[in-house]
Amino acid sequence: MASVNAPAGTLIREWRQRRHLSQLELASRADVSTRHLSYIETGRSRPTSAMVMRLCDFLEVPLREQNQVLLAAGHAPAHPELQLSDPPMAEANAALETILRGHLPYPALVVDRHWELVAANDAAYAFLDGIDADLLEPPINVVRLSVHPRGLGGRLANLQEWRAHLAERLRHEYDASGDPELGALLAEVSEGGVEPVTSSALVVPMDLRMPDGNVLSFISTTTVFGTPREVTLSELAIEAFYPADEATRAYLQSRPLA
Missing domain, CATH: 3.30.450.180 (Beta-Lactamase)
Known part of the structure; x- marks a missing residue:
């Protein structure tokens, strides 16, 4: 994933690629023109907060990362972040x-x-x-x-x-989120190789x-x-x-x- 200081368009493009979608596919799902989406991803157009939220919704971007894209586009975060003790x-x-x-x-x-x-x-x-x-x-x-x-x-x-099971879960979560800490944890669990689960259970x-x-x-x-x-x-x-x-x-x- 891009750094937290990346432009909003770069973040949106990376989330689109992580979801294995073309510009045409995302534009069609989000009901925007492919040209407008291209302008957003290349930085030629600054997306509104509503557009950011719309694209993030179709890309299934986690709430924390949605706030990151909004901030990169110059908008206020949409989702509060509290402590459990609050x-x-x-x-x-x-x-x-x-x-x-x-x-x-x-x-x-x-x-x-x-x-x-x-x-x-x-x-x-x-x-x-x-x-x-x-x-x-x-x-x-x-x-x-x-x-x-x-x-x-x-x-x-x-x-x-059990290690193979955890590695599979971590790989799925990392693929979905791109979180570098999950990637590091996956590498740690998979160190030395993980044999696939062959049990019929x-x-x-x-x-x-x-x-x-x-x-x-x-x-x-x-x-x-x-x-x-x-x-x-x-x-x-x-x-x-x-x-x-x-x-x-x-x-x-x-x-x-x-």
Whole structure:
């Protein structure tokens, strides 16, 4: 992606190319002339804020990057960016806490756009006992923690399969966003090569060895806010883990969390 100081037209062109669209295809979808779109991309015409938003909508540009294009075009950002601790975010915080608490006794956590840990329930934190302290220094990167040999990676019975699964997710997210930090994380996870998943299972599990010798198997789901118009909320994801077999379910339901 272009630097944050790139002209608006350059940013729009790079997003169009990332979405594998020609000028004609984007112009047709956005109901603008190909000539006008060409003028915008080359800097011969400065797009209005409405035009920027229209093009970004058809290009599925994330909210943070939409603000970047608007600023580059000389317009005010359209989407606010708040901290979770800010008063307007109270209801969103309450929703996250309700989901995390309601998922017990199964682990669940909230991550941001770079897979850094935002919050987790007690079941998730319980699996961090004995993890190298350096890996638990904030900000905690969940992807790095899950594959590092001194993190959960040293306890995974199917580390290579899980690493391949994470690499696939990161590649998809990087292709969609162009975020350089995701690109760096993808390179880190893929270092040394990643073997493709060949299992016939419908869902890739995470098989975690416990200190008592049990191996717990989890499948995961991802939940996001449905219609966010604020940057921080648009970048949050809830990763909820469910038992992949009855033995794991029974183990977790019988295990005290405190």
